[in-house]
Amino acid sequence: MTDDNTSNKIKTIILIILPWILSIPPLSSIKMIVMVVGTLVAGFVAGSGWENLGIGLAGAIVAYIIFLLVVSIFVGVFLYKKKNIRIRLLIVLVYFIYFAGVQTLFALTTDIKLLLGGERENYERFLVMQKLQEKVEDYWRDNNNLPTSINEIGFSETDIDVTKDPITGEPFGYYRLEETKYQLCASFDKSGILEYMVSEGAKVEEKKYKKGYSCLDFDARKYGHFILSHPLF
16 A cells, blocks of 8 residues: 555656656657647648648647647556546546646746747748748759859749848848758847758757857758747847
8 A cells, every 4th residue: 555655656746747847848849849740730631731820820739739638648547547437537637737737838938038038030030031941942952953042043023032131131141061951041139049840750950040140051851841949048
């Protein structure tokens, strides 16, 4: 009986701290991967691609809820087998609410830090930079070669100007390094990290940038999406 009580106490402590641990990098990337996969699946099912913000957001939220529910069911159903079914279902419900609450708290805290850290501007900057990245890699796929300069790409009159930083108005830097590798550069107010999801394998890469003029490395063979940027406090 004593062993069971000790085991339950240890189990409870682990379950209490688990949501907090999963909210701290690098384990927080698990949640991000789940949400990005949900976005891609929703876009595929709807036939609109991941670019449709509404459908993508809905897919991310559904995937996130499923993620929380799966963890909660595992906790209630498998870790508390000796409890009756009603108690286990109650544990699932309580843990789901607790898990979601912790994750929401971290999300709100992160959003406040991002706003105070000026990341709203970086969001706009990276949104345009990703469009430029897509143009560069479209050129690579069409020509089996990277452009030597942005001017080689060719933009239609209806395209928004993706060659300039929307915050500073200065042109983005572009440097061809190797056959498939290149850099995109801009001036940043502070150092930070860009989380970049490589489509193949759903792998998250962290691309660091420094305060001032800084460049990010890309490989045209590793097509991916910008996920989130955050400052280095």
